[in-house]
Amino acid sequence: QYINIGRNGQLVQDGLITALLAVLSKHQEQPFLEAILRTLRSVYSYSHLDTTLLWSDENFVNRVIDLMPLSPTTGQCGALVIGRICKTVEQQAILSTTPIFTHLSTLLNSNNEKSHLAALVCLSELTFDCVLVSHEIQQRHPDITIRVFELLQRDKYVY
Numbered sequence: 279q280y281i282n283i284g285r286n287g288q289l290v291q292d293g294l295i296t297a298l299l300a301v302l303s304k305h306q307e308q309p310f311l312e313a314i315l316r317t318l319r320s321v322y323s324y325s326h327l328d329t330t331l332l333w334s335d336e337n338f339v340n341r342v343i344d345l346m347p348l349s350p351t352t353g354q355c356g357a358l359v360i361g362r363i364c365k366t367v368e369q370q371a372i373l374s375t376t377p378i379f380t381h382l383s384t385l386l387n388s389n390n391e392k393s394h395l396a397a398l399v400c401l402s403e404l405t406f407d408c409v410l411v412s413h414e415i416q417q418r419h420p421d422i423t424i425r426v427f428e429l430l431q432r433d434k435y436v437y
Contacts, residue, residue: 294317294321295318295321295331295332296331298314298317298318299331299332299335299338301314302314302338302341303335303337303341308348308349308352311345311348311352312348312349312351312352312355315342315345315351315352315355315356315359316351316355318342318355318359319355319358319359319362322358322359322362322363323358323362329362329363329365332363333363333369339360339363339364339372339373339376340376342356342359342360343356343360343376343377343378343381346378346381346385347381347384350388350390350392350393353381353384353385353388353393353396354385354390354392354393354395354396355396356381357381357382357385357396357397357399357400358396358399358400360373360378360400360404361399361400361401361402361403361404362403364403364404367408367410370404370408370410370411371410373404373411373414374410374411374414379414379415379418379419379422380419382397382400382401382422383397383419383421383422383425385397386398386422386425386426386429387425394429398426398429401415401422401426
């Protein structure tokens with residue numbers, strides 16, 4: 279399920295991300311898209327890797343967000359990728375022009391606990407140091423805040 283990216287991200291340096299971006303832009307088949315998002319999720323679970331290459335493709339973030347509603351897998355992986363790569367205030371500000379928060383709300387309201395966790399991780403990463411994203415959620419998506427508190431108050435673990 280997880281790939282070994284090698285010492286110091288050698289696979290990334292050898293062009294893995296460039297190849298994945300090329301496939302992502304060409305293929306529409308759901309199994310290919312899920313595999314790419316799973317790979318990106320695994321690769322970028324290492325926080326030390328540079329995300330500049332992903333941001334060099336101006337359509338990447340929108341493409342990932344557009345894929346989120348396809349399936350639980352694309353939703354979960356998309357949320358985790360977006361949460362991991364949107365670190366600067368400028369990058370997170372771009373999200374306010376996308377339907378990311380609608381998709382995260384859908385994940386939070388699903389019956390799938392893996393979807394809950396992916397959405398919670400994404401939200402925690404996006405809101406940790408960005409007042410703009412926190413304000414966006416508070417002002418325009420109060421349902422997300424309510425749902426997060428509902429999930430945290432239940433007698434069942436979120437895992």
